[in-house]
Amino acid sequence: MHRILPDHRAPLFDQAATRRIEEAAAARLPPHTLMQRAGEATARLARALAPHARRIWIACGPGNNGGDGLEAALHLRTAGYPVTVTWLGQPGHAPADAQRSWQRAHDACVAFADTPPPDLGPADLCVDALLGIGLAPGGAQRAPDPRLRAWLDALHASPAPVLAVDLPSGLLADTGQYAGGLAPPGATPPRSARHTLSLLTLKPALFTGAGRDAAGAVWLHDLGVAPGTEPPCAWLSGAPAPLARAHASHKGSYGDVAVVGGEGLAQRGLGMSGAALLAASAALHGGAGRVLVALLDEGLQPLDTAQPELMLRRFDALDLERLTVVCGCGGGEAVRPLLPRVLAAAPRLVLDADALNAIAADPALQHQLSDRAARGQATVLTPHPLEAARLLGLDTAQVQAHRLQAARLLAERFRCVAVLKGSGSVVAEPGQPPAINPTGNARLATAGTGDVLAGLVGARLASGHRAFDAAAGACWLHGRAADGWREGRALTASALARRLGA
Numbered sequence: 128m129h130r131i132l133p134d135h136r137a138p139l140f141d142q143a144a145t146r147r148i149e150e151a152a153a154a155r156l157p158p159h160t161l162m163q164r165a166g167e168a169t170a171r172l173a174r175a176l177a178p179h180a181r182r183i184w185i186a187c188g189p190g191n192n193g194g195d196g197l198e199a200a201l202h203l204r205t206a207g208y209p210v211t212v213t214w215l216g217q218p219g220h221a222p223a224d225a226q227r228s229w230q231r232a233h234d235a236c237v238a239f240a241d242t243p244p245p246d247l248g249p250a251d252l253c254v255d256a257l258l259g260i261g262l263a264p265g266g267a268q269r270a271p272d273p274r275l276r277a278w279l280d281a282l283h284a285s286p287a288p289v290l291a292v293d294l295p296s297g298l299l300a301d302t303g304q305y306a307g308g309l310a311p312p313g314a315t316p317p318r319s320a321r322h323t324l325s326l327l328t329l330k331p332a333l334f335t336g337a338g339r340d341a342a343g344a345v346w347l348h349d350l351g352v353a354p355g356t357e358p359p360c361a362w363l364s365g366a367p368a369p370l371a372r373a374h375a376s377h378k379g380s381y382g383d384v385a386v387v388g389g390e391g392l393a394q395r396g397l398g399m400s401g402a403a404l405l406a407a408s409a410a411l412h413g414g415a416g417r418v419l420v421a422l423l424d425e426g427l428q429p430l431d432t433a434q435p436e437l438m439l440r441r442f443d444a445l446d447l448e449r450l451t452v453v454c455g456c457g458g459g460e461a462v463r464p465l466l467p468r469v470l471a472a473a474p475r476l477v478l479d480a481d482a483l484n485a486i487a488a489d490p491a492l493q494h495q496l497s498d499r500a501a502r503g504q505a506t507v508l509t510p511h512p513l514e515a516a517r518l519l520g521l522d523t524a525q526v527q528a529h530r531l532q533a534a535r536l537l538a539e540r541f542r543c544v545a546v547l548k549g550s551g552s553v554v555a556e557p558g559q560p561p562a563i564n565p566t567g568n569a570r571l572a573t574a575g576t577g578d579v580l581a582g583l584v585g586a587r588l589a590s591g592h593r594a595f596d597a598a599a600g601a602c603w604l605h606g607r608a609a610d611g612w613r614e615g616r617a618l619t620a621s622a623l624a625r626r627l628g629a
Contacts, residue, residue: 128348136365140328142300152352162224166198168348177252188257189216194225196256197232251287257296283311288320295341303336334563335551364562367600382589384410385450389422390459402457402578408624409582423461447472451589455482456578470495479581487517505594506543544594556595567606575620
């Protein structure tokens with residue numbers, strides 16, 4: 128058993144693959160072996176998380192996830208911990224393995240109750256063994272037992288830490304979203320610490336969408352079972368390889384990035400040059416050899432005095448065929464007429480913000496974007512969920528409900544690398560499993576951080592990384608910078624960009 132850390136690259140398996148791995152292992156092991164291992168592992172982690180607990184509540188569902196909880200109750204009771212179990216099952220009506228675990232817990236004099244114990248405190252522990260991966264992939268289920276909803280509410284509201292067995296109950300293993308009617312009330316973070324012990328495999332839900340808040344710290348116990356030939360559906364991104372710089376190198380060794388964007392006030396009364404300058408700053412601090420900036424403001428800003436290293440150019444003076452181009456940050460309507468030339472000429476291209484909105488509204492630009500791959504031109508799209516929805520002809524809720532699928536669709540449709548931003552950003556390329564980024568936090572929910580990410584992708588692309596590796600590495604570094612932010616200090620996009628070189 129080990130904790131999954133942000134620098135840990137790991138395969139992820141969806142619900143169907145996890146079931147196949149489980150069934151294959153159960154067929155070659157003695158009956159009840161996997162449940163006994165799961166219960167023992169859960170009890171061991173529970174003791175490590177709450178060694179001085181005055182009481183432990185284990186909420187058990189009617190299926191095998193509940194059986195894991197019953198088995199854990201046996202081990203904790205044997206170790207002298209005061210355990211109370213609430214169980215949605217009935218003796219004689221549970222799955223065979225869960226029935227065995229109920230009998231073992233009953234014989235060990237584990238205390239059963241109809242309601243959670245009162246007055247759980249921060250030093251106590253709740254164990255969520257209600258559902259695990261037992262929900263159907265689409266979230267369809269019969270009307271839940273009223274006790275299930277009540278116990279879920281109690282888990283969400285508890286001041287005691289919560290340890291989820293395999294998956295936080297109500298979360299869909301493949302998407303990181305809650306099944307209908309099972310989401311916690313409101314959008315506030317959990318009241319207490321959250322831990323999840325994922326069994327057999329790591330599931331995508333633990334690392335994207337609502338899953339990151341629900342899961343908290345993620346641990347893995349493979350129960351002594353290898354996945355065999357089962358292919359992962361996705362990967363958890365690990366730390367990127369550092370950029371090695373030879374002593375005998377020069378600024379041309381690390382590529383030229385040109386940022387095209389920043390519509391001026393004269394266009395629509397909406398000055399957005401800051402977005403382009405943030406992207407340029409990120410490219411500069413992210414390691415690009417030179418950074419050129421083509422602001423679409425009619426040349427009103429000849430110099431960024433805070434960053435004189437940035438070289439301002441008119442768009443028509445850029446030698447696009449030799450550059451890595453980051454296009455769209457703050458581009459407004461002014462970027463739209465420039466896109467045909469950018470799409471045709473730039474050998475390496477990052478498209479963000481208004482460039483994506485312009486492409487979503489123009490089928491001709493969409494065809495031009497898709498044609499780049501046949502010419503060997505690398506492209507990375509960096510949409511947030513609303514921009515992704517526009518590109519796919521969906522709404523934001525549909526994108527968020529299936530984040531991995533949406534990222535794959537973007538990559539396949541436009542034959543490029545797509546970064547679907549958000550909690551657990553998803554990076555996809557055609558024909559390969561996507562990657563989920565494990566770094567970052569809510570401090571990034573501030574204006575300009577997306578522009579910083581686009582510039583950083585451009586810097587890594589210019590340095591010679593494959594488009595997928597450039598995007599995945601940039602996401603990891605971008606999030607890691609936010610994770611290392613000093614407590615109590617506001618994160619701003621400009622400070623984040625400067626932090627990238629630290």
